[in-house]
Amino acid sequence: MGKPESPSTQVPAQAPVPKGSLTIRDNRTGKVYNVPITNNSIQATAIKSISAPYQSGSSSASEEGDRPEDETPRGLRVADRGFLNTAVLRSEITYIDGDNGGWFVRGYPIEQLAIHSSHLETAYLLIYGSLPTKTQFDVWQKEVMHHSVVHADAEQFFRSFRYDAHPMAILTSAFAYLGSYYSEANPSLQGQNIFTKGDKRSLALMDKQIYRLIGKATTLAAMAYRVRQGRQFVTPPTGLSYAGSFLYQMDHLGEEKYRPNPVLERALDVLFLLHADHELNASATTVLQTGSSLVDPYSAIAAGCASLYGPLHGGANEAVIRMLISIGKPENVPAFIEAVKKREKVLSGFGHRVYKTSDPRSFIVRKTADEVFKVTGKDELLETAMALHEAAMKDEYFVSRKLAPNVDFCGLIYRAMGFPLDFFPVLFVVPRVVGWLAHWRQMMLQDGGVKIWRPRQIYVGAGKRDYVQLAERVPVEGDRRVPSAVEHSG
Known part of the structure; x- marks a missing residue:
């Protein structure tokens, strides 16, 4: 069920492109990578091997530059809110054909199992x-x-x-x-x-x-x-x-x-x-x-x-x-x-x-x-x-x-x-x-x-900042940024 993860490989621009792979050009660096495709999927760790230096030395966010919190030199990350298109494992148990309304348990159609x-x-x-x-x-x-x-x-x-x-x-x-x-x-x-x-x-x-x-x-x-x-x-x-x-x-x-x-x-x-x-x-x-x-x-x-x-x-x-x-x-x-x-x-x-x-x-x-x-x-x-x-x-x-x-x-x-x-x-x-x-x-x-x-x-929160003493703090306003008041019964 398990297979070793295949990293992406950096290739010369004129090198032949192997079948069964995804070619990615990183426009930040001009580098080209070939990522193996297996079972119509690519390894997220292969994407991680695509890295670039910081485009800005600033510690604050900007439209053109990176933040240190973006960890750009550590490799590209895949954002997938709610696991909309992320496969976390290889499985032999159940297959759902969502486009055609099919569901198979170890290869057997659910309709047959429900009857027999x-x-x-x-x-x-x-x-x-x-x-x-x-x-x-x-x-x-x-x-x-x-x-x-x-x-x-x-x-x-x-x-x-x-x-x-x-x-x-x-x-x-x-x-x-x-x-x-x-x-x-x-x-x-x-x-x-x-x-x-x-x-x-x-x-x-x-x-x-x-x-x-x-x-x-x-x-x-x-x-x-x-x-x-x-x-x-x-x-x-x-x-x-x-x-x-x-x-x-x-x-x-x-x-x-x-x-x-x-x-x-x-x-x-x-x-x-x-x-x-x-x-x-x-x-x-x-x-x-x-x-x-x-x-x-x-x-x-x-x-x-x-x-x-x-x-x-x-x-x-x-x-x-x-x-x-x-x-x-x-x-x-x-x-x-x-x-x-x-x-x-x-x-x-x-x-x-x-x-x-x-x-x-x-x-x-x-x-x-x-x-x-x-x-x-x-x-x-x-x-x-x-x-x-x-x-x-x-x-x-x-x-x-x-x-x-x-x-x-x-x-x-x-x-x-x-x-x-x-x-x-x-x-x-x-x-x-x-x-x-x-x-x-x-x-x-x-x-x-x-x-x-x-x-x-x-991480899109605040960058590195210094501690402020209690007496010097400015109150933060907003319903989501302060605790709610709760009424207590007797």
């Missing part, structure tokens, strides 16, 4: 690279389900939260708390190479943490739900599927031989499969950024959980439902559309950072919704959602911006199944633990070892 596979089978595929045989899957499923039980002390931990604590706050804390039980998995305590050796013992230790995190994800999520409900916790059952066990822990009220509805169980399993991974999204990147310090996997997963909590990521499906509630009836859609175009309202559930056409998951979600609604009855917001979809797809404002519906409309299914709104992000986290672990494992085993992620910055 299950969440746990796809989890095996994501983490280990191939579909398991029956024997392999039986062992895999047994280990994951075996590790779903948590320590009895966890009950005290969950009861320590306020009755109205958001379940994502509870779950984020729970993943970090879980790591305190497994010192064997902490590189800070056992040696920083316990997961990077790649030998049989190291792989076994890594796999055990994977079993634990995937197995316990449903249990921790169900406990976060039940503590909000003021209900007793449920021990994970035996003999049920991954999604079935989760629903059992959520809804079991003590009745004998209770089993979740098979249609809802399958629907949740499909949604789990769809949410298991999605390349280097914000939360997966957070897990890798955190994991690059060689912290234990529980802390890395907790960091990913916190990242997913945000309304631009995992909180989006909750935002969709709140948006539909605010719209109300289908006849209110035109006015809402106009308000969005005037930037008076925010449109949720449309558009995607990667997909330039439709999100392939949205078609699977629609089919799954039809099956669920046969059991639960149609959600009253469905007609509003469809009216919004139809209006947006016909409006040039949205078409020109490629704002097609995305997967966040799965909130309608969650709502129909009875999940509370603030639990929607939790239903995102539970399956996404799989994708996070797949990327974490790949990084631990990558060629050349793990390098801590340390992005560069472009």
Whole structure:
């Protein structure tokens, strides 16, 4: 997976240009560089080899000169706010064809997996690279389900939260708390190479943490739900599927031989499969950024959980439902559309950072919704959602911006199944633990070892200046430049 980085090479102006390279002329110095192109990418470190002397000896900024803080002699930097076009690693896990609305897991189209596979089978595929045989899957499923039980002390931990604590706050804390039980998995305590050796013992230790995190994800999520409900916790059952066990822990009220509805169980399993991974999204990147310090996997997963909590990521499906509630009836859609175009309202559930056409998951979600609604009855917001979809797809404002519906409309299914709104992000986290672990494992085993992620910055602040004594300072004005006053209650 890993390849040595290729620096750029300075060449004479008349030298032949090799194919598979990018020729750059630095007009500051007149030098010409050839940068190798591999997999339609160039190494940022190759750009760093393009340097120039300071064009100004001044210590202050000017239009024509450089500042010392620009570090011009140290080489050119690449500015990419928000990682719009930066590849941070080589991966074999997931490929998204954003232009054509395609998504492939280890080469398999997501549509095929949604029809023929299950969440746990796809989890095996994501983490280990191939579909398991029956024997392999039986062992895999047994280990994951075996590790779903948590320590009895966890009950005290969950009861320590306020009755109205958001379940994502509870779950984020729970993943970090879980790591305190497994010192064997902490590189800070056992040696920083316990997961990077790649030998049989190291792989076994890594796999055990994977079993634990995937197995316990449903249990921790169900406990976060039940503590909000003021209900007793449920021990994970035996003999049920991954999604079935989760629903059992959520809804079991003590009745004998209770089993979740098979249609809802399958629907949740499909949604789990769809949410298991999605390349280097914000939360997966957070897990890798955190994991690059060689912290234990529980802390890395907790960091990913916190990242997913945000309304631009995992909180989006909750935002969709709140948006539909605010719209109300289908006849209110035109006015809402106009308000969005005037930037008076925010449109949720449309558009995607990667997909330039439709999100392939949205078609699977629609089919799954039809099956669920046969059991639960149609959600009253469905007609509003469809009216919004139809209006947006016909409006040039949205078409020109490629704002097609995305997967966040799965909130309608969650709502129909009875999940509370603030639990929607939790239903995102539970399956996404799989994708996070797949990327974490790949990084631990990558060629050349793990390098801590340390992005560069472009410093545009004040240059070097001398300290001013308190009595001689001039006050700085401006809302963003002074602390805000806060009113305190009695």
